[in-house]
Amino acid sequence: MKKENINKILVNYQEKLDFKKSILKDKKKALYRKIPRLEIIDKEIKMHSLKTNKLILRNPINIEDEISKLKTFIGELKKEKAFILTENNIPLDYLTIKYDCNLCKDTGFLKNGKRCKCLKQKIISNYYEMSNLQHKLDNENFKNFNLNIFSDKAIEGRKKSQKENIREILSKTESFATSFNSSKVKNLLFYGPTGQGKTYLCNCIANSLINKGHLVIYQTAFKLIEIIENARFNKNNFSNKDENYQMLFSSDLLIIDDLGTEFINTFTNVEIFNIINTRLNQNKKTIISTNLSPIQIKEKYSDRISSRLFGNYEMLSFYGPDLRWES
Numbered sequence: 001m002k003k004e005n006i007n008k009i010l011v012n013y014q015e016k017l018d019f020k021k022s023i024l025k026d027k028k029k030a031l032y033r034k035i036p037r038l039e040i041i042d043k044e045i046k047m048h049s050l051k052t053n054k055l056i057l058r059n060p061i062n063i064e065d066e067i068s069k070l071k072t073f074i075g076e077l078k079k080e081k082a083f084i085l086t087e088n089n090i091p092l093d094y095l096t097i098k099y100d101c102n103l104c105k106d107t108g109f110l111k112n113g114k115r116c117k118c119l120k121q122k123i124i125s126n127y128y129e130m131s132n133l134q135h136k137l138d139n140e141n142f143k144n145f146n147l148n149i150f151s152d153k154a155i156e157g158r159k160k161s162q163k164e165n166i167r168e169i170l171s172k173t174e175s176f177a178t179s180f181n182s183s184k185v186k187n188l189l190f191y192g193p194t195g196q197g198k199t200y201l202c203n204c205i206a207n208s209l210i211n212k213g214h215l216v217i218y219q220t221a222f223k224l225i226e227i228i229e230n231a232r233f234n235k236n237n238f239s240n241k242d243e244n245y246q247m248l249f250s251s252d253l254l255i256i257d258d259l260g261t262e263f264i265n266t267f268t269n270v271e272i273f274n275i276i277n278t279r280l281n282q283n284k285k286t287i288i289s290t291n292l293s294p295i296q297i298k299e300k301y302s303d304r305i306s307s308r309l310f311g312n313y314e315m316l317s318f319y320g321p322d323l324r325w326e327s
């Protein structure tokens with residue numbers, strides 16, 4: 001990945017944090033104006049905490065008494081503060097920053113200086129051009145999933161209505177997300193025509209796992225192949241060691257949307273097989289979504305690919321009326 005892209009991401013971290021800090025400062029000012037006693041309490045807490053720390057550092061003998069007195073005093077101040085806040089209907093955490101990521105406190109780096117998972121996710125999201133998805137990810141999640149838009153009419157030749165079918169798939173995808181770390185969880189392959197909610201469910205899973213701090217790559221097969229080709233045949237001094245390319249194999253979850261829309265040839269067959277096979281061997285989870293039927297998958301892809309898919313993926317069939325025509 002280009003350095004200026006990483007810099008941009010880091011500047012973005014800084015700007016966001018600065019913004020949160022300045023909002024907090026304003027909130028504090030306004031609150032102190034309204035309740036001046038709070039400012040005095042905060043100053044006292046700060047002063048006495050410093051004093052306590054200094055005493056502990058100097059570590060002379062027989063200071064336990066003094067330290068315990070200070071701690072009691074600070075405790076009393078905190079109690080008074082909590083009382084005032086509660087009396088004024090102000091939440092106790094009103095004057096604390098709400099971080100997007102509590103691990104790194106929105107700095108992107110952990111205490112040991114290593115990159116936080118949230119930063120790693122931002123870097124691969126940038127590399128795999130997932131940023132356009134961010135808005136979708138914010139809205140398309142399990143909480144917003146609406147079963148009522150699916151038809152409960154009987155469908156000829158099917159045992160279940162569209163709604164019953166989706167309800168089952170939904171429960172399987174939810175348990176995929178909640179039991180993600182278990183080795184018993186199978187990879188998923190969504191197949192069926194467009195407008196059945198396949199992509200929406202992929203977004204739900206991506207969203208849920210990214211929020212839990214897993215590294216997720218989510219891209220259409222078409223775009224994925226384009227990114228691999230670009231990386232291979234030009235430009236950025238690509239090598240197999242390229243960290244972002246390696247993420248295709250090592251990310252916690254890879255979601256390949258719209259398999260079958262890419263241009264299929266020997267090169268893409270090899271690349272796709274490599275990715276699917278390596279991830280299986282390393283027990284890394286993959287989800288594939290496609291408009292192709294199992295028969296079409298068999299026709300279009302090498303035997304090596306289809307046997308890996310049919311043997312190791314739970315095949316989930318989507319069917320029923322096209323939802324895009326409904327609303």
Ligand SMILES: [Zn+2]
Nearest residue numbers: 101104116118
């Ligand atoms: Zn973080």
